[in-house]
Amino acid sequence: MNRPDCPSKVLTECLDDEWWTQHRGDSPILATAIHNGHAVRGAVERLITLSAAERLREEDPFTEFIIRDFPNRIVVHRSRFEVDVNRPRDGAIYVRPEQAWGLKVWTRQPPHDLVEASLAMHDEYYAMLEAMLAGIERRHGRFVVLDVHSYNHRRSGPEAEATRAEAAPEVNIGTFSMDRVKWARVVDAFVKALRSTDFHGRRLDVRENIAFQGRGEQTRFIHERFPDTGCAIAVEFKKFFMDEWTGEPNMEALVALRKLVSSTLPSLVNALGADQ
Secondary structure (H helix, E strand, O other): OOOOOOOOOOOOOOOOOOOEEEEOOOOOEEEEEOOOOOEOOHHHHOOEOOOHHHHHHHOOOOHHHHOOOOOEEEEEOEOOOOOOOOOOHHHOOOOOHHHOOOOOOEOOOOOHHHHHHHHHHHHHHHHHHHHHHHHHHHHHOOEEEEEEEEEOOOOOOOOOOOOOHHHOOOEEEEOOOOOOOOOHHHHHHHHHHHHHOOEOOEOOOEEEOOOOOOOOHHHHHHHHHOOOOEEEEEEEEEOOOEOOOOOOEOHHHHHHHHHHHHOOHHHHHHHHHHOO
């Protein structure tokens, strides 16, 4: 396992048999990095056409590092190319290119047994998540989940023009699946905390529902199962903290992001309490 003070480029060592890592603390805030994983089991790797670098480009490396200061956190270690827990069960395996940014994932149709073995993780993940959130609910009454991801903005190549800033905020907040009016105090406090914190002498561009709207399965599941007590916010960081083509991190930016995200904890807790 990587040391607590530095991120690992690709978390594969000792993690091939691990689905996720779960940390439980005394807080009403949970952070998740469900697309951080890069590992795939051997039976899957033998059928995948994509190289490790191609997979990494569409995964969310270093999101685990960004949330590491949260007492409650979940980090998924399996690659989304084996099973994507942020998609509905019937779409969690990328069997067609249109499900995977036009990429051909498999050398041939994955066999039923392989698919079912991967989907077992999807089932177990949501059973674990519901149990964990029920425990936080019992302890604190209500909770907030920060569903942390990252996204590419140089899809045409490493030397190509980046996506226009108007369409690609540095931090995209997704609120599609929530009752936005009900959770306005919490979401607004989180956005304000992100916007008002100094980031290398400037303020980050933080906007809502621009590049993504928060339509993933995890936020939908949380708002369905915990409609009165759970607020799930999808947080997408543009990959300005790394080279999305080589996978190399900008450590200065990553450390600053980690500090920024953890600094929002008091604001989230206060807003959650004040909103009851």
